[in-house]
Amino acid sequence: MKNYCVDANIFITAWYINYPINIFPSLWEKIANKKDEIILIKPIFDEIEPISSSDHKLEIAEKRTKYPIRMWLIENGFTETSIDDDINKTSLELEKAYEINDISKGADNKDILLISYAKEKNKTVVTLEGNQPQKPKEKYNYKIPLICQEQKVKCIDFVQMIGGLGIRI
Structure with missing residues (x-):
């Protein structure tokens, strides 16, 4: 799965x-x-x-x-993996909420789609972006982990995914 x-x-x-x-x-x-356990949205x-x-x-x-x-x-x-209308709708809502634009230093449209997919399908986001211990003043500077945290979407890094997949080297 x-x-x-x-x-x-x-x-x-x-x-x-x-x-x-x-x-x-x-x-x-x-x-x-x-x-079969990894999702790459389009x-x-x-x-x-x-x-x-x-x-x-x-x-x-x-x-x-x-x-x-x-x-x-x-x-x-x-x-x-294709994106359906429900995910696009959630993505548009999050883009508005997090003020995503061309000057954003945080998440971009693709990142928001990724988060939206995970939120709609109850999946885990995997990224190498670091946590932001202090919230930036502007929401358009929020990175993936902070948006995931606010949206109650699980977010992990590469090594955590490897462990979750049961991979040992």
């Missing part, structure tokens, strides 16, 4: 900085084996190394070099 709504930074930062696949291949293999999936239209004709090996995370997701059967 899918439980974890994953932010794009989970894959991008973990892959390139914290847990590179060339050093932690077994971790990524185990994550792939748990794909806007988040689209954010992770989208393959440009001019590169669709590249050979698979070239795509793996140029778009390693995207190709790993595809080759391991990760799929995008």
Whole structure:
């Protein structure tokens, strides 16, 4: 059962900085084996190394070099989850409540959609964004964990998700 709504930074930062696949291949293999518990909503999936239209004709090996995370997701059967009208409605309400705009230093529209999906479906948000011990003066500077806290949506980090998935390396 899918439980974890994953932010794009989970894959991008973990892959390139914290847990590179060339050093932690077994971790990524185990994550792939748990794909049925991981939700990538369409806007988040689209954010992770989208393959440009001019590169669709590249050979698979070239795509793996140029778009390693995207190709790993595809080759391991990760799929995008669509957003329905109820989630869009919740998202619009949260965007208004948290004053989301182009100058926001906190959550953006995709983050709000992620939170909305988790809220509507009673799932857990997974992000690498840090907690904000003090609320910013402006709501448009709230990050994912603070919005989740206010909306009573469970929010965890990558390592907590790995533990929740029962992955041991």
